[in-house]
Amino acid sequence: MNTRPIPVPPEGARLQWHLDQPFRLKHLVIAILIFALLILTGHRTEMDRMVIMTTQAVGNLVGLNDESQVVRGLSKVADSMWPPQLATSEDIGRMNDFNPDDLPWFARVETRETTTQRINEETLQLESATEITEVLYDPTGYVKTVFAKMIETLEIALWGTILAVSLSIPLAWFAASNYSPNRVTYTLARGFISLLRSVPELIVALFLVLAYGFGPIAGVLALGLHAAGFLGKFYAEDIENADKQPQEALEAIGAGKIKTVLYAVMPQVLPQYVAYTAYILDRNLRMATVVGLVGAGGIGQELKGRFDMYDYGHVMTILIAIFLFVFVLDQLSARIRARMI
Amino acid sequence: MSQAPQSMVKLSAINKTWADGTRALNSVDLEVPEGQFCVILGPSGAGKSTLLRAVNGLVRPTGGAVHVDGVELTPANERDIRKSVAMIHQHFNLATRASVAANVLSGALPDVSLARALCGWFYPQQREKACHYLERVGLKPEHLHRRAGELSGGQQQRVGIARAFMLDPKVVLADEPVASLDPQISRDILTLLKDAARELNATVVCSLHQVDLAREFGDRIVGMRSGEIVFDGAPEEFDDQRLGRLYQNADWGDGEPDTFREDTPELEAAGGM
Ligand SMILES: Nc1ncnc2c1ncn2[C@@H]1O[C@H](COP(=O)(O)OP(=O)(O)OP(=O)(O)O)[C@@H](O)[C@H]1O
Ligand SMILES: [Mg+2]
16 A cells, blocks of 8 residues: 655745746747748749839839830830731632632632832833732631631640550550569559650650641640540559458459450449549640640641731730630539439 | 378478478378368468468478379469369458359459450350359359449359369368358358369368358368378267367477377278268
């Protein structure tokens, strides 16, 4: 039995209470360092200039000061971009498939008079010559061109996705540790997947344009290769994480690896595969508008061409088309998703 | 020794030591004649699953030989032999998101080409057989296109049995096929299994936890404990005293387990049809 008295603090002893501030010098130093780093990088990325210029712009808009580089630049662009270019006129003399009885809708033939000044070689007098050319004026001609380019963009995205899926299925097989034939194939497949994933589409497209020339081939390949890396990784991980029990059941009757994956793994992972593939299609539709900037086909290529020729009216039409395209796409995918859930 | 009717499954001095040093099977000898319904009993961890899985090579023994229908199991002929050795699992092991039909047909996969498997284009005889067995195990036509995971446990095991019989197996390995089912359904399932096996004259090796079911369905009972066979005889011989000792917690395994076996008659005598 423990009969010793319970110890009590001696009379007059004071307990040591401490409640320090939550921050100490160490924290202050860290905060100063982070602040200094932000100042440095902010200056390197000209964030200070950005603040000044934006302030000027706002001041200019509300009438406080009368000079702003930003507003001037923007209004210059806006002036030249408005109105968007909708029509086309083509010199009939240069068209070799012109058929006056079969004009496009709303199109009409117009005559244009062009006056040129030139020196008459005999009299050495400056005289003006008037030349009359016939042009085919189509009020919606450029809208049609842009529409056709939009369709091409869609097709690039679609084929990029098809290519990605068909590449990533064998890739996923070799990159799934439980089905890859051996360590070497596994490591190679994983390495290849990382490589594909690490290079952005736009950079791949840049090089593919050198290899395949301007046009949709480079676009499809760029989108497909990058997405194949993404899909290969996720497909493979789903195979690895799939429930082992049904796989064991088919292994036990000697069905073989491929058939086991088909009948014991695929049913489990298919809903996820559909979700990944839908994501890739969505992403490719957006990226397909961009890869054209480096010449890989689609609407982006048209945009780049017009931009370089200072045809800002055309550029405006293209931008509106891209906006409408992405907007409709978002609505569609939201509706499809709502229906699937 | 007289040449008795050849045993369908023959394990000779099988050892299995797992990587962590666990001795799951300790020099096990077992011969199961054709057509026998052999029940394996024993406490958890006795090595029942390991033994069953050694028969089709899902577990590679560290020593000894396995013969199925007189052919020694080797890595080279493993896939061939597995075609004639079906397996029924405690957790049914169905592809739960796939249809009942796809699950049953998958039991015939070793017999179809890859192209057919890819399209799900099984032979008409195989489709008929799938329907036949599904009817045989008591399912209805409307179950065909249901997802396997939506069925009850008992129904899922029925699908598992139908799948197991798609290749006309010579041997059926059943690892606690009714462990997660209620007693009445367990009895129904084992009846199905036993009848279907008898029709094909297939040999069944079935591990169970329910002693009453073992006595009712087994042609022969094999008792296992700590990786060794400690009882082998007809159900009538497996009396309550032996039952008690098989499942007893007392350290009895390192006594003389073989004294248990010496008074059991020859296997063939106990296991005749
Ligand atoms: N993959 C494994 N790795 C290591 N040890 C294992 C493995 N599988 C089984 N064992 C061990 O082998 C022994 C026998 O296991 P087994 O699964 O054959 O027993 P069982 O009789 O089927 O038991 P239960 O009735 O619980 O299913 C156990 O001690 C178990 O822990
Ligand atoms: Mg077990």
